[in-house]
Amino acid sequence: MKHVLFAVLVLFTLTTGCRKIYPDGPAIKQVRNVSGFDKIEAGISGNIRFIQGxxxxxxxxxxxxxxxYIITEVKGNKLIMKxxxxxxxxxxxxxxxxxxPTLTGATLAGSGNIQFDSEIAANTLELKLSGSGNISMPALSANTLFSSITGSGNLSINGGTVTKQEILITGHGDYETRQMQSEESKINLTGSGSAKLWANSKLEVTITGSGDVWYLGSPTINTSITGSGKVRKL
Structure with missing residues (x-):
């Protein structure tokens, strides 16, 4: 009985110990003294605006x-916002x-958004979306793009070129890169989200979920479909 009571008290403390802070007054801009990063990770309910400069x-x-109460810290080569x-x-x-100047990865784990306000140039870029927010980019120039969507948010890139892109969708968010040309595209779709992309040479699709893959271009297509999703030409 004592053990049960202790567990209840611990649970009560954990669920009621969160301090609520209400903003008061006008917004101000504060410069943070952080540097030496090429990845960003947002676990905060806010809007992240990135420019490559x-x-x-x-x-x-x-x-x-x-x-x-807003933390911005660099661990390794990653800027963490929480x-x-x-x-x-x-x-x-x-x-x-x-x-x-550089970016090799961006992760969104909260309900906020990451918006890129400039075209991004990188050798390899990894984009991870596990929250309910969105990641959007005007254009990308890269050799390799790795993207994953495990939440309900959407990921979009509206232009540019990549040599190869690999996509994993296990959530029900959508992947929209049909205005970005790629030579090779590989996608594994196990969730209910959909993907729209552009592949010129090769498209490899694995679907075990209910989402569809839509494509532009005239690639050689290899498919493995055990779910209800389909591969469709735009």
Whole structure:
């Protein structure tokens, strides 16, 4: 009985220990002293705006009284954006503006959005979406693109060229890159999300879920379909 009571008390503490913070006053911009990263990871309910530029700079725009609860730190080569543990920011808006010369990866794990405001150039780029927010990019120039969607958010790239792209969709978000040309595309779709892409030479599709793959181009197509999804030409 004592063990049960202790477990209940622990559970109560964990579920009620989150501190609610309400923004107060106008938003201000605060420059953060962080550098030496080429990957970004957002686990915050806010909007991330990224520009590939010559100088590294990170600015957080939010109400002054919540600035100290928004963490921006570099671990290894990754810029991590999150709120302090056991803190729930209620209402208001958080905008984080990032400029950096290079980018090799971006991860969105929260309900916010990552918006790229410039074309991205990279040798290899990895995009991971596991939250309910969206990742959008105007154009990409890369040798290899790795993308994964395990949440309900959408990932879109609206132009550019890549030599090869590999996509994994296990959630029900959508992948939209039909305006970005690729030579080779490989996709594994086990969820209910759909993909629209452009492949010129080779398209390899594995579907075990209910989502469809739509394609542009005239590639050689190899398929393995055990789910209800289909491969369709746009």
């Amino acid at each position: 010559p100088v590294s700079k990170v600015e957080v725009e939010a109400a002054e009284n919540i600035q100290s 709120t302090q543990p056991n803190v729930n920011i209620r209402g208001g808006s958080v905008n984080i503006y990032i400029t950096n």
